[in-house]
Structure formats: C-alpha cells, structure tokens
Amino acid sequence: MKLATQGNGSRDGELLVVSRDLSQAQSVNHIAPTLQYALDHWQQCQPQLELVYQKLNLKKSGVTDTTLCFSQCPVLSPLPRAYQWLDGSAYVNHVELVRKARGAQMPDSFWHDPLMYQGGSDDFLAPTQDIPLKDPSWGLDFESEIAIITDDVPMGCPPGDAAKHIKLFMLVNDVSLRNLIPEELAKGFGFMQSKPSSSFSPVAITPDELGERWDSKKIHLPLVTHLNNQLFGAPDAGVDMTFDFPTLVAHAAKSRNLTAGTIIGSGTVSNYDRSKGSSCLSEKRMLEKIATDEITTPFLKVGDRVKIEMLDTKGTSLFGAIEQTVVTPK
C-alpha cells in the first residue's frame, strides 16, 4: 500500500491512498482524516485502506470522478509534523570516514552500539518544498536516507520483536548545517540548530511493496541522489548497513515506549565501494580531503537542486522523488 498526504490548509493535511504506479490517488477521509490518525488506529484503518488501494490499482482508465491525478496533488511530507523523529547512523563506514578525514579515531563501540539522535519533528518540509538557507556560511548539506514509521513499541522491545512494529517506509532528506555542527556537538547536548527541517518522500509505503527487497531487516535497493541533474550517488541501502532497522527500533525503545507514528531514520546511506558515490556532500568532501588533501566540492548554495529517489528492479519510482531547490528565505 502507498499513502500520501495532500495539503488542504490544515497543519496535518489530508490522507490519500496512492496507486502503486503513483498515477492516481484517492482521498480516504471517511477512513482516516490524516496519516497520524491512521497510525493511531492502524489495526482498524489498515484493512480498509488496503481495500481502497487494491481497487485503485485495478482501475485501467484515467482519473475518474472519485480519484485524483497524483502528480497534480499538492503533496506534503506523509507526516507533515510528527511526535517523534529519531535518526540513526547505521552506515558506520560513513562515520568512520568522516572521523578519518579529521584525523580522529572512531571508538570501537561505534560498531556495536548505534549512534542515534532525537531530531526536530514539528515542521517537516514538503517533498518538493524549497530549502531556506538563511546564512550561506552555515554550510548547507543534504543527507539521503531511508526512514521507517512504527506503531506503538513497548519499552524494552528486543530486536527480534521489532520488525513487526515497522508499518511504513519513506525516504528522507535530512537537511544539515555542517558548519554549525562542530560547535554544537562540542557542547555535548547533540544536534539542534544544526539540523533544521527535514523533508520526506511523496509517499510512504508498506513493507510488502518492497517484496523480497525487504528481508525484515534491510532494504536491498540503491538509494539514488542527483545534484543539479547529475548523478551524485547510488549506494545500495542493503550493503554496509551495520545496524539494521529492527536493531535501531530496539535501541530507541531501550528505556521508553515509542508511540505510533515514530519515525526512525537510517542515517546517510553509504557503501565502502566508493564507485557507488555518496549520499551527502560532506562524505564527498571527506573523500577529496583523504585523496588529495584538498576539498573541491562546496556546500549547497542558492539555486542548487537535490533529487532523492529509489527505483524498483524494473526502474519504477517506489516512493516518488524528493526534489528540492535551495533558496534565500523571504
């Protein structure tokens, strides 16, 4: 099943069921007004939404009076605001690389104990919304990631029980202000000013949509990033993922419950095979520094355009594309 949220003037938008090929959509206000409502009442809503989805996929003709042309819908992030957004750093080789570039050792514990931060979730950008850059010296970067949405997860949930709590997948652009990070992390309280609003893919999809590409632990498909219409990277999300999604869920639930609608990100997708490219500017800059001691790739500037998507094995877009342009805020 594929779900999206259409802007309707309210803060949480209106839930849509979207056809598998992303051509048509249908408002499902009679089942669940918003995605958060559907997640709050998943057991009741999921079968009803699934029925709408199956019927929508059977429609051969164009848009009818009960359906919408999805590409015309003013789409928001599936959860325009959420009660929780946690972001892991599951591709540890990326962390190792960043450390190496600045000559710092990475503690061995990073291979066993996931890094995860609590992110701001009150005001997500829409998938095609401009990214405001208030101060170019802040060092704006994108980070292409995969995220899951959970139902209610009880405190102490072991990794072995965690996969069943994963209800939806999305893609994320975890927007970062790189030059604010060192000072902020030095204070020891984690990211805040250095992590402004993230954006998510146009649709959120249920695990069954991934078929055998989801093995209940990882997604085995490349995550494709374009910068200014040029391929920037396409590392495989199933390769070099040190901590799989159930492990990230269990880590998050160690000392507290997670409530329905909790979003957990994978962190920047990264492969040891550097020919696959990168999922953020910072990684590319670090590779340049290691190779030549000279960084040539700049951070994002006004007018730059980032596109993030994931294609299935037939080349069809699974989630629709995050496609954002950097602008000076009004």
Place this chain on the structure above:
Amino acid sequence: MKLATQGNGSRDGELLVVSRDLSQAQSVNHIAPTLQYALDHWQQCQPQLELVYQKLNLKKSGVTDTTLCFSQCPVLSPLPRAYQWLDGSAYVNHVELVRKARGAQMPDSFWHDPLMYQGGSDDFLAPTQDIPLKDPSWGLDFESEIAIITDDVPMGCPPGDAAKHIKLFMLVNDVSLRNLIPEELAKGFGFMQSKPSSSFSPVAITPDELGERWDSKKIHLPLVTHLNNQLFGAPDAGVDMTFDFPTLVAHAAKSRNLTAGTIIGSGTVSNYDRSKGSSCLSEKRMLEKIATDEITTPFLKVGDRVKIEMLDTKGTSLFGAIEQTVVTPK
C-alpha cells in the same frame, strides 16, 4: 487562564478549563477538543476559553451539572504528546557545579550560548503517573524545571520578539537516567536513552496568572521539590537564570521555525545560594562530593516519591503538583 487535559481513552485526552483555585473544571469540547487544537487555533480559541474561565471563577457554590471537581479528574500532562520538547540548561551555575565535581573545566562560551537538547515528546507521563524504573543501575533522577509552550515562532525570531510567543507555562519533571548519560554524551549525539518520558504539571497557565512574578523574561517564585515528603529544595526560578525564556526561544528558532505547541524547558532550577536546596539528586550528590569527597545521597529507588510544585505569594498552588512514585515496570 488555567488549562488541563483529562484522560478519555484517546491519545490526546480532552481539554478542560480549570478554575484559578484548581477546585472546578469544565470540559470545553465545543471550543477545542484538545490542548494541541487550542494551540493550533489560539487566536480563535483563546478568547472563548478565557470567557469560560472567567465564568468558572465567579461560581461560588460547589460543583454544578456543567462543572467537574478537578481533584477527581483523571488528569494527563497538558500535552500528553507534543510535536516538540526542547530542554535548555538556563541555570548555568548548575552546569558549572556538575563539571567542577568531576574536575572538568566549563567552557566560557556556556555563559553566552545556551545549552539545549531535543527531547522525546511522543509519550509524556501524567502528573501523578508512576515512573517505571526498568533497571535500578541506570541511576534514576528527577529534575524540577519550568517550561513554556509557544505558538508559531518564525525562524530567526530575535529575543526581543520572543516573549509574545510564550502562551503557557507548566512545571516539568525531566526524568533522567544519570548512569546512561556519560556513555551517551561521549558518542556526541546528545541524550536519547538517558532521557525517558518526562511529566508535566496538572495545569498549564497563561502568563497573566503570574502577575508581576512574570516580568516577560523570568518567573520570580521558588520551585518547590519534596522527596519522600521532606523538603528537598526551593530555589527561586528568577535568581541565577543565565538565559531567560525569550533568549531560549530565540536560540531554538535560530535556524528553523517552531510550530505551535513547542515546549521549551528551563533546565534544572538552581541557585548559587545552596541553602535553597536543589532540584535534582545529581546536584546534591555533586555538592556532597565537593564538600566531603563522599556521595551519600543515592539515586531514586522503587517506592521513592517526588513532588514538584510552585506556590504563589499567598501559598496557593499555581500549577497543581507533579507527584510521582518510582515503580518496577510490570
């Protein structure tokens, strides 16, 4: 105006207007079903809620058929879940003390640049709900704080414009797992497992309720904590607050918008005058260590009872009391 949330089986509960003396309450479902709804539509809802409040305060007799006895209401935290919970460390002398006890220097920048972390906000405990302690070795502590709730704050809001965005005040018990903190902070990504669910005072109050005790920057009243029915501390929240509330709001909004219902905490209230006592066990333990090199105060154990409240100059409880017992989770 005083507002509370009553449990009704839903995740967000039901909004109540509560009389100034906390004796009576009235459901205001016809104005706003939940506190988040009221904050989302504050300009429309606030005058209507205020009218109910004024009428409720005029009632001289006991509970009528349109009102409820507030002490009998199954009260949740005013926002049982929120889209954002940011916690500052505005009483820098507390931070300095904790550092001193472990022989670490505090950077001078801590006096100019607020410490603030992004906290988990999906699952707050109710004001009198038991605190589950899954593992006593985690070092459970309370932290008595004041918090504000904002309306929509635009990115880059200067401190001079921030006070008007403060719509409500609450008290907080920012529950902490002290022994999980060092390892988590060493990873550099901030608190997560070491900060389980917080709880908030039974009522949230508008700034006018504080009269001249709120000078648009700080609240000038003691924050009173009892541990197992013994006074633990009553430091004045208006004394030694290095960063006032408008400064904390501006800090939070530096690189992003804050949406309505954002909660920002003051951090543990602490005075240089140690005769005022402390607002967390950790501070008391540090003072013991500095004085005698021996820590005698243990962290919280099952059965311990914490009470946090603030009294006005006449001795009347402004927010009702947070009153929680530590238990072994079922």
